[in-house]
Amino acid sequence: MKNPRVIIVGGGLAGLMAAIRVAESGVPCDLFSIVPVKRSHSVCAQGGINAAKNLKGEGDSIAKHFDDTIYGGDFLANQPLVEGMCEAAPAIIDLLDRMGVMFNRTPEGLLDFRRFGGTMYHRTAFAGATTGQQLLYALDEQVRRFESEGKIRKYEGWTFLSAVIDNGGVCRGVCAMDLKTMEVRTFRADASIFCTGGIGALFVRSTNSVVCTGSAQSALFQQGVYYANGEFIQVHPTAIPGEDKLRLMSESARGEGGRVWVPKQPGDKRPANSIPENERFYFLEEWYPKYANLVPRDVATRAIHKIVYEDKLGVGGEPAVYLDVTHLSREVLDRKLEGILEIYEKFVGVDPRKEPMKVFPAMHYTMGGLWVDNENQATNVPGIYAAGECDYQYHGANRLGANSLVSCIYGGILAGPASVRYARNLEKGSDATDESVFEAERVRQREANDRLLHQQGSENPITIWKELGDTMTENVTVIRYNDKMRQTLAKIDALEERYRHINLSDRTQWANQTLQFARELENMLILARVITLGAIARDETRGAHYKPDFPERDDANWLKTTKASYNSGKIKLEYEPVDVSLIPPRERKYTAAK
Amino acid sequence: MPDKTFIVRVKRQQHPDEAIHWDEFELRYRPHLNIITCLRDIAEHPTTRDGREVTPVSYDANCLEEICGACAMLINGYPRQACSALVDSLDKPIRLEPLEKFPLVRDLLVDRSQMFESLKRMRCWIPIDGTYPLGEGPRMSPALQEQGYPLSRCISCGNCLEICPKVNEHSDFVGAAIISQVRLFNLHPTGAMHASERLEAMMGPGGIEDCDNAQNCVKVCPKGIPLTESIAAVNGQVLRHAIKSWFTGHD
Numbered sequence: 001m002k003n004p005r006v007i008i009v010g011g012g013l014a015g016l017m018a019a020i021r022v023a024e025s026g027v028p029c030d031l032f033s034i035v036p037v038k039r040s041h042s043v044c045a046q047g048g049i050n051a052a053k054n055l056k057g058e059g060d061s062i063a064k065h066f067d068d069t070i071y072g073g074d075f076l077a078n079q080p081l082v083e084g085m086c087e088a089a090p091a092i093i094d095l096l097d098r099m100g101v102m103f104n105r106t107p108e109g110l111l112d113f114r115r116f117g118g119t120m121y122h123r124t125a126f127a128g129a130t131t132g133q134q135l136l137y138a139l140d141e142q143v144r145r146f147e148s149e150g151k152i153r154k155y156e157g158w159t160f161l162s163a164v165i166d167n168g169g170v171c172r173g174v175c176a177m178d179l180k181t182m183e184v185r186t187f188r189a190d191a192s193i194f195c196t197g198g199i200g201a202l203f204v205r206s207t208n209s210v211v212c213t214g215s216a217q218s219a220l221f222q223q224g225v226y227y228a229n230g231e232f233i234q235v236h237p238t239a240i241p242g243e244d245k246l247r248l249m250s251e252s253a254r255g256e257g258g259r260v261w262v263p264k265q266p267g268d269k270r271p272a273n274s275i276p277e278n279e280r281f282y283f284l285e286e287w288y289p290k291y292a293n294l295v296p297r298d299v300a301t302r303a304i305h306k307i308v309y310e311d312k313l314g315v316g317g318e319p320a321v322y323l324d325v326t327h328l329s330r331e332v333l334d335r336k337l338e339g340i341l342e343i344y345e346k347f348v349g350v351d352p353r354k355e356p357m358k359v360f361p362a363m364h365y366t367m368g369g370l371w372v373d374n375e376n377q378a379t380n381v382p383g384i385y386a387a388g389e390c391d392y393q394y395h396g397a398n399r400l401g402a403n404s405l406v407s408c409i410y411g412g413i414l415a416g417p418a419s420v421r422y423a424r425n426l427e428k429g430s431d432a433t434d435e436s437v438f439e440a441e442r443v444r445q446r447e448a449n450d451r452l453l454h455q456q457g458s459e460n461p462i463t464i465w466k467e468l469g470d471t472m473t474e475n476v477t478v479i480r481y482n483d484k485m486r487q488t489l490a491k492i493d494a495l496e497e498r499y500r501h502i503n504l505s506d507r508t509q510w511a512n513q514t515l516q517f518a519r520e521l522e523n524m525l526i527l528a529r530v531i532t533l534g535a536i537a538r539d540e541t542r543g544a545h546y547k548p549d550f551p552e553r554d555d556a557n558w559l560k561t562t563k564a565s566y567n568s569g570k571i572k573l574e575y576e577p578v579d580v581s582l583i584p585p586r587e588r589k590y591t592a593a594k
Numbered sequence: 595m596p597d598k599t600f601i602v603r604v605k606r607q608q609h610p611d612e613a614i615h616w617d618e619f620e621l622r623y624r625p626h627l628n629i630i631t632c633l634r635d636i637a638e639h640p641t642t643r644d645g646r647e648v649t650p651v652s653y654d655a656n657c658l659e660e661i662c663g664a665c666a667m668l669i670n671g672y673p674r675q676a677c678s679a680l681v682d683s684l685d686k687p688i689r690l691e692p693l694e695k696f697p698l699v700r701d702l703l704v705d706r707s708q709m710f711e712s713l714k715r716m717r718c719w720i721p722i723d724g725t726y727p728l729g730e731g732p733r734m735s736p737a738l739q740e741q742g743y744p745l746s747r748c749i750s751c752g753n754c755l756e757i758c759p760k761v762n763e764h765s766d767f768v769g770a771a772i773i774s775q776v777r778l779f780n781l782h783p784t785g786a787m788h789a790s791e792r793l794e795a796m797m798g799p800g801g802i803e804d805c806d807n808a809q810n811c812v813k814v815c816p817k818g819i820p821l822t823e824s825i826a827a828v829n830g831q832v833l834r835h836a837i838k839s840w841f842t843g844h845d
Binding site: 463466 | 624655656657677713717728731735736743
């Protein structure tokens with residue numbers, strides 16, 4: 001069709017990049033976001049963005065970035081697009097630099113790079129310790145420029161409820177709700193790109209932002225989009241424990257020389273600074289002499305679990321280890337790590353420049369997500385594209401630090417033009433779709449709201465949510481046992497039953513956040529089930545998926561992608577081969593150099 | 595032993611057209627609580643201290659680590675982020691009110707879209723030719739980066755507008771955050787090529803002339819951005835630009 005229109009849902013890095021690319025191609029674009037896009041979760045990314053620009057004379061290369069990423073992901077990622085991402089990464093950094101990102105510089109005025117987990121090279125460009133914020137703002141500014149030219153229209157303060165899919169199974173637009181007026185409306189589009197981020201809320205306490213509920217992914221899954229590799233959940237080794245949120249302490253702290261340790265003596269109550277050097281156990285350095293504090297996240301997280309729960313060496317007998325940057329120079333602390341040190345100081349009330357930080361692992365990222373093809377971020381439903389954390393494509397069984405920002409932007413770069421090509425090639429656009437298709441979807445969503453608003457019962461959505469988070473965190477994160485995970489499934493059954501008896505304490509039709517949350521919670525319960533089922537089925541250990549009863553990687557049976565589908569309330573798992581055509585799988589072992 | 599509790603008073607308004615009232619909640623104390631946890635506790639048990647069942651409090655929040663800017667509100671009368679406001683360090687009873695300089699939506703939720711509109715009006719972006727490969731960006735000295743980076747950490751929370759006596763219903767003043775962004779884009783090598791556009795906008799309605807130099811803004815910035823320095827710098831740029839335009843006609 002001649003004059004297509006594209007909708008993008010989600011205004012983080014992937015969504016904004018996709019929007020810029022669509023607008024550049026001259027196609028009008030509607031951008032939906034729950035929060036003003038400048039407040040998207042991408043702001044929370046701290047450490048940096050990877051690209052093998054080899055500006056440190058180390059002989060880094062795209063091939064090495066590619067190999068580190070595949071190896072780090074334990075060979076579960078399809079390889080061609082990962083290679084494409086690593087190839088594109090240096091130009092992506094240049095683009096961001098041209099957009100005005102205040103990257104740290106060398107004395108010569110070039111971009112500075114630091115080390116990150118799972119690599120021996122200085123490959124991570126950074127802007128202090130708030131790189132995600134800086135990147136998001138750069139894209140936000142470009143989008144604002146297109147907006148001022150009338151090429152992008154923003155719908156901020158709207159939440160996505162469902163796709164509008166016609167009788168032929170083609171997506172013709174979206175159904176969304178205005179979070180102020182609670183109006184439910186449909187919007188026509190010839191292609192829709194979903195960049196709806198992470199799913200931290202399934203675990204309640206995570207490093208993610210409030211909007212990272214996975215609700216959109218779950219809604220699409222229920223409408224026929226495959227969900228792939230859901231069982232691969234990254235737990236970041238170093239975060240500050242907290243009741244409302246587990247605040248990330250970036251890997252960059254270790255990239256700049258920070259060290260992880262515990263007192264050698266169990267339950268040692270002395271203040272950290274008074275414990276002499278020879279009474280400290282730098283367990284990562286000892287166990288992994290080559291990568292030391294920069295082993296990948298799954299490895300570091302399991303090591304911390306072992307030291308705390310098996311060796312009983314947690315700081316003061318508690319589930320915590322020290323992350324120590326007190327020996328680093330003032331210059332490094334102030335110029336390269338200030339952003340995260342400030343978070344620690346504000347939320348804990350202790351100056352990490354003077355005292356080692358107390359940290360513990362926290363749910364951080366989903367490697368799994370909406371299934372997309374191996375070319376251009378298209379899902380299995382025509383007209384639906386996905387990019388960013390909400391897709392499953394780039395990180396296999398474990399994501400390397402500082403690869404998420406590059407995968408978000410690369411996904412957006414691909415999805416934008418691909419959606420435009422698809423839309424232009426459509427014989428009939430969404431304006432030819434009968435209004436009744438849209439009206440039916442609008443009514444279905446409106447009725448779902450009405451049901452919740454009029455329902456009588458005694459259950460509170462926040463209570464159900466907290467119980468979901470507890471069981472998911474306990475049984476479906478770092479260490480997984482099939483019997484425990486079956487208990488989680490039974491718990492989800494019970495929570496779904498209780499969900500039917502939710503009593504919304506707010507029945508108004510104006511900025512009703514309780515209704516919004518209840519809608520998200522229903523979707524969270526379904527996605528939690530997908531993740532748990534996938535984890536139970538996969539009887540092996542690979543990357544972040546660790547089963548003590550099946551401690552080895554099992555390529556003969558499990559070198560395959562999990563694809564979950566949904567049909568009338570039933571979740572089905574099927575599998576497809578992983579494209580390992582470029583790097584043959586080999587053993588992944590961080591105790592030695594690769 | 596009964597749990598230790600504390601009181602939170604919330605200014606409520608279900609709709610901008612409705613009358614204001616206050617609700618008082620008694621919450622269970624735990625160490626390290628922040629205001630976000632208080633609001634979640636209320637949502638889980640939305641009953642006031644005198645036993646009335648009420649609606650949960652509407653509020654804005656996202657990252658919960660003071661980098662998204664969403665959860666700004668008046669806490670004990672002072673504009674700040676709810677996530678980093680720790681109960682242990684606040685006088686009790688704790689008083690929560692919405693920011694007053696922005697249109698109210700409901701309870702503690704306000705509409706700050708005017709800030710994003712101002713960024714548009716002041717052309718706060720680097721005009722790149724396109725996203726296609728054009729090689730590396732301009733070289734930049736570490737000194738310039740160290741000047742720009744703190745400015746680019748502005749989270750658009752609106753605290754500096756809230757505290758500014760010149761931001762009010764009788765004025766269009768864009769506020770310190772926006773002026774500081776103009777400074778940021780004007781100091782970038784590519785942005786500097788288009789500085790005059792931003793300065794022209796800054797000379798227009800709601801621009802820098804409206805600043806009365808009260809210097810409250812810098813005190814409430816959660817990111818410690820040198821806002822008064824930014825105002826002085828942009829003031830100087832505007833002045834030089836005006837003189838130059840006066841001599842050369844237009845430029």
